Amino acid sequence: MNTAVPTDSDSKTVLNISCYQFVAIDAPDALRDTLHERAQALGLKGTVLIAEEGINLFLAGPADAVRTWVDALRGDARFAALAPKESWSDEVPFRKLLVKVKPEIIRMNHPTIRPDQAPRAPALPAGTLKRWLDQGHDDEGRPVVTLDTRNGFEVDVGAFDGAIDWRITKFSEFPDAFQAHRAELDGKTVVSYCTGGIRCEKAALYLDQEAVRHGLDAKVYQLEGGILKYFEEVGNAHYHGDCFVFDERRAVDPELAPSPDSVVE
Known part of the structure; x- marks a missing residue:
């Protein structure tokens, strides 16, 4: 992950990340509970979508908290290669934290595309x-x-x-x-x-x-x-x-x- 501090404005202290990975997940409900608990404990907000085909996430919060959450996720070998894209803002651009299990992390309704x-x-x-x-x-x-x-x-x-x-x-x-x-x-x-x-x-x-x-x-x-x-x-x-x-x-x-x-x- 890019760990640079924001250079456009010292006032932008909120780190926003987005990331996805297509990878087989055999127990998405259990992963949902784990990731929700970690994000909630760190005070993060945003959306994490989990499906049998992978994970898709958008999270925001203090940089240390966001990176702590990502590092914990990377501790799972399935997600070791995650490389979130980073941007900065003055405020958290999400109202709440949602961690959901879905049929697809991006819906195409085309089951042969996996x-x-x-x-x-x-x-x-x-x-x-x-x-x-x-x-x-x-x-x-x-x-x-x-x-x-x-x-x-x-x-x-x-x-x-x-x-x-x-x-x-x-x-x-x-x-x-x-x-x-x-x-x-x-x-x-x-x-x-x-x-x-x-x-x-x-x-x-x-x-x-x-x-x-x-x-x-x-x-x-x-x-x-x-x-x-x-x-x-x-x-x-x-x-x-x-x-x-x-x-x-x-x-x-x-x-x-x-x-x-x-x-x-």
Whole structure:
């Protein structure tokens, strides 16, 4: 985990983390109870979703408390590789702590897509995507398109320049949207992206499988770490606007600071 202190403002003392991992969890209810107890004892707020396919979390609080919770979770070998993305704020952007067991940590309603049971689709580092967008093609000379896997209202807050946006209203609509628009991906290198990586990881796996099934000439990647990692590593190159987040900040800017126009008072 990045352990740097905030540099934009000494007043920003609340550490916000987001992270997910697709990994088989055979007793999600027991894990829920353990993680809830730890987070509550440390005074953290946010949301932790657990399913048989993995974990997805958004937590905030004092830096030492947040990192203590993460270190304890990493003590479980299944989560040793967790690398939360960090940002800072003046206030905790969550009203309460929720730790829930769900059928999926991100709902797609497509049971054959199980990232915890299959190899990942290739992940593209932020710097490589920027370079490809700078030059207008990938390293093989193929045209590159970015495919936004988020809901339409999130895209409206900010997106990559010229991104494909199928105006879905929930992620479970993504498979049908692909079937309706799959021809536009033929012959392209497709980089799926989302906020922090979880949706584009499932989407890329689905796209890769379906491209083969339909005989499409499409090379599929997922943007490693999503928009938040892209902001952290290369800023807002080829991106316009902010990034919507599902907490009271509503959006963060390319410096990963709460967007002044979006914070809920």
